[in-house]
Amino acid sequence: MQLTGAEIIVECLKEQGVDTVFGYPGGAILNVYDALYEYKDQITHVLTSHEQGASHAADGYARATGKVGVCLATSGPGATNLVTGIATAYMDSVPMVAITCNVGTPLLGKDSFQEVDITGIVMPITKHSFIVKDITTLADTVRRAFYIAKSGRPGPVLVDVTKDVTGAKYEYTACAPAEIIPKTDTIKDEDIATAVQMIKEAKRPFIFTGGGTIISEASREVTELAHRIDAPVCDSLMGKGGFSGEDPLYTGMLGMHGTKTSNLGVSGCDLLIVLGARFSDRVTGNTKTFAKNAKILQIDVDAAEINKNIVVDASVVGDEKEVLKRILAEVPEMRHPEWTAHISELKEKYPLRYDHSQLTGPYIIEKLYELTKGDAIITTEVGQNQMWAAQYFKYKEPRTFLSSGGLGTMGYGLGAAIGAKMGRPDKTVVNIAGDGCFRMNMNEIATAVRCGRPLIEIVLNNHVLGMVRQWQTLFYDHRYSHTILNDAVDFVKLAEAMGAKAIRITKMEEVEPALKEALACPGPIVLDCMIDQDLSVFPMVPAGASIDDIFDEEDMKK
Incomplete structure (x- = not known):
């Protein structure tokens, strides 16, 4: 059937299962908003107070649901107001599609009113950015944007569409979304065998889980692995909830404002199993002394993260959930009573503390x-x-x-x-x-x-x-x-x-x-x-120090 470009965009959103979008209208994107008016019973539009709010709302929607978040903005300042939110999603691997509309194709490159090269601006902070100047490619570009945003290591994708394309008509044919298949072709049997052997040989294993655990929906496998091999578990900021904070094996966050138990435990372990974490500087502190007594096994879907910040002893590249399934098929029940008792002692000795005499x-x-x-x-x-x-x-x-x-x-x-x-x-x-x-x-x-x-x-x-x-x-x-x-x-x-x-x-x-x-x-x-202006966050590791140099207010008094 013949549809306008704006209607094709909205139909493609429906194809992808989108039920909510966040945005702010303007001149260049008016055709899309006119189409949304006709689809208001099928797609909820949330009008934010600012385009940055729309990008953060799409990000929050994506993180909370696991689906792709969608935000809309007009050309020029509307589009540039999305940039901080797009960069936020990029740094945290959040699947998001930002749809902007630009001036008409004949006006591109002429410093037209509210014209900006948004695809060029966001190139370093997106998995991909597109500009659509031909309606014949519009539907496939939108579909491809969703696939890129969700597949592999997720991230934001921007699609910029010229206004004349949103008003033109073209034949639209519905198409089912491309299936997102977990990345498994990079998982090598020899890497799995090495990982299993390292786990079997470890006397003091420790698991560090990051945002990849949540993205790959591997929480159950992480929990099973921790209890199977009797290993304490810490997490990054992005990994919160990937392993239950109420589990007895949980030791708290790792790094600059992590717990003493996690920092000292990672510094004393002989095997650190890193799951879907990128070794942020806020986690590692001084990279030369990080996990200095341990062999490090890193599992990540993105090969670019291997040996990027920390040189590891072994790695497996692929979807974390699938990697853990294969490891669990080979790893026996193990117990490390002295090690877990030591970690329990650290937890008892170094609980999180704050001033209970005032509002904090x-x-x-x-x-x-x-x-x-x-x-x-x-x-x-x-x-x-x-x-x-x-x-x-x-x-x-x-x-x-x-x-x-x-x-x-x-x-x-x-x-x-x-x-x-x-x-x-x-x-x-x-x-x-x-x-x-x-x-x-x-x-x-x-x-x-x-x-x-x-x-x-x-x-x-x-x-x-x-x-x-x-x-x-x-x-x-x-x-x-x-x-x-x-x-x-x-x-x-x-x-x-x-x-x-x-x-x-x-x-x-x-x-x-x-x-x-x-x-x-x-x-x-x-x-x-x-609350009082001089309340501080403790424990703390000074920038560039080793994570076992962690201190709190009691240490400062001493």
Whole structure:
């Protein structure tokens, strides 16, 4: 049947199973929005307050559901406003398709009104970017974009379509989505045999799991492996929920703000099994001393990650779930009582600690965990709020912790929370923010209100840029250069002005009643939690130090 280019785009979205898109209209993309009007009963469009909010919402939708997130923007500034969100998704391997529309083909390259080479701009931060100037290639390009975004190591893809293509007509024929097959052709029998032998020989094995565990849906296999070989498990920020935080073998996060147990355990193990993690500098600290007593076995779908940051002793390239299935078929039951007893002693000796005499971020997050019993999707901003959320909430399932790990994007969490709530409306969704981050994209509270769904925004308000101030305290001799937010901004009034309910919390005894009210609230609610400006995130490893040089406040007192 003959359809316009705009209608072809929407039909292709339907083919791919898209039920929700996030965006903001403008002149060049008007034809697509006109088509969406006709399909409004089949595809829900969420109008965000800013295009960056749309990109973060698409990202959050993708992370929470495992499906491809979709965002839309017009040409010029509309398209460039997506860039930070696209880069965020790229760094964290999130499947996303961004559809932008450009000026008409005859106007390209002439500095036309709101013209920008968005495909060129995003080339370093996408798996692929396309510009469609011929309607005959439109449908296949959109389909290919979804396949690229989802296959192998996922990531964002941008499709830019000129306005004349969206208005032209062409024959459309429906097509089933291409099947996404896990990457197994790179898995070699000899690599599996080597991995199995290393595991059999290990006396002090340790498992480090990252975001790849969640992407490949390998959580069950990781859990089975850990219990089969009696190995403790730590995770990266991106790996939260890939292995249950309530499991007795779990030791906490690894790295700069990880637990002492994880850092000391990895430093003392004789085999480190790395699953779907890229050895971020925030994890490894000094690469020359990382896991210095261990052989390292790395399993990853992306061959480019092998030996990129850390030289490993052996590796298996391929889909993590499939690799683990093959390893589990060969690995016997094993027990390491002395090793697991040592790790248990470390856990008992070095628990996470915080000041219980005043209102703090950890207290609020622990109380949230207690009241939800861990059954919630937590999104975060970046900084102290992010680290406390990673440390003090126990994530039992994959896709329940959404955070900007690689890019560290302030302003990410609220948009991501909206996307997560749209994708999984049955789940309680909470965004944990600092006041500095909340300022970045707090206009999306209006979007949350417009969506009409319950969503909790917790602002840990210390009137400073907390993580930067912490570094200024520790390493810059208390020189607080432009990190104090000593103005009169009232987040309660702002939230209420945008149509949300809001509560200010100033003391510990107000936390539980406020959280209970928030959990029962039928719409968006903001909790403005006033905490001290000099609270810090501990434990901590100084930048460039070895991870076993980890210290906390007790160490500083000594």
